[in-house]
Amino acid sequence: MxxxxxxxxxxxxxxxxxxxxxxxxxxxxxxxxxxxxxxxxxxxxxxxxxxxxxxxxxxxxxxxxxxxxxxxxxxxxxxxxxxxxxxxxxLLKPRLSEKTLLLWGAPAALFVLGGLALVIYARRRVGKPTGTQLTAEEEARLNDILGK
The missing domain is CATH 1.10.8.640 (Cytochrome C biogenesis protein)
Structure with missing residues (x-):
């Protein structure tokens, strides 16, 4: 107590x-x-x-x-x-007006632009090879390792 x-x-x-x-x-x-x-x-x-x-x-x-x-x-x-x-x-919480539209709209606009940038980046990456093709020597060694 x-x-x-x-x-x-x-x-x-x-x-x-x-x-x-x-x-x-x-x-x-x-x-x-x-x-x-x-x-x-x-x-x-x-x-x-x-x-x-x-x-x-x-x-x-x-x-x-x-x-x-x-x-x-x-x-x-x-x-x-x-x-x-x-x-x-x-005002601690500014009012929504013509003067503060940028203040209130900027976070949403940046979020949308970031999402669009990610979608564009992801679409450009689809279907592109991510590495280099194996040489004949590397392919032969890989086949030996895999037992083919």
């Missing part, structure tokens, strides 16, 4: 950067703010959401998200507002 308690106390836990003074009194609005914050990239840390970052800019963005929610904006309106100010890069 003690060992379990020690393991649980020492186990790493998720450390969220949201400070207590940022939390909204309305649990529903706070849940929406956390959902939106998880979708936004910290512009300082770049591979963390603003919900996980301790950077000052991340704090400012968290406060901005909460301010917009309290003002009555929908989740989409909040995200659109943040994107209009910081660009698509602020």
């Amino acid at each position: 003690r060992l379990l308690l020690i393991v649980l106390l020492l186990a790493p836990t998720a450390a969220f950067a949201v400070n207590p003074d940022e939390v909204l009194p309305d649990p529903a609005l706070e849940a929406r703010a956390r959902t939106i914050s998880a979708e936004l990239r910290c512009m300082v840390c770049q591979n963390q959401s603003i919900d996980d970052s301790n950077a000052d800019l991340a704090r400012d963005l968290r406060l901005l998200v909460r301010k917009r929610l309290v003002a009555g904006d929908s989740d989409k309106q909040v995200l659109d507002y943040i994107v209009s100010r910081y660009g698509e890069f602020v």
Whole structure:
């Protein structure tokens, strides 16, 4: 029992950067703010959401998200507002649009091109001899070994 308690106390836990003074009194609005914050990239840390970052800019963005929610904006309106100010890069999962079509389509296009290249290569190899023909001496030696 003690060992379990020690393991649980020492186990790493998720450390969220949201400070207590940022939390909204309305649990529903706070849940929406956390959902939106998880979708936004910290512009300082770049591979963390603003919900996980301790950077000052991340704090400012968290406060901005909460301010917009309290003002009555929908989740989409909040995200659109943040994107209009910081660009698509602020989204951890970029939207599918004309600007990001190459980003979303490149992996599929490369996969198809790779498959086509393999098919073309395999078709060219079919029917071609893979080695050289045996000389008369090699053929005679092989027949001796096989007992023919």
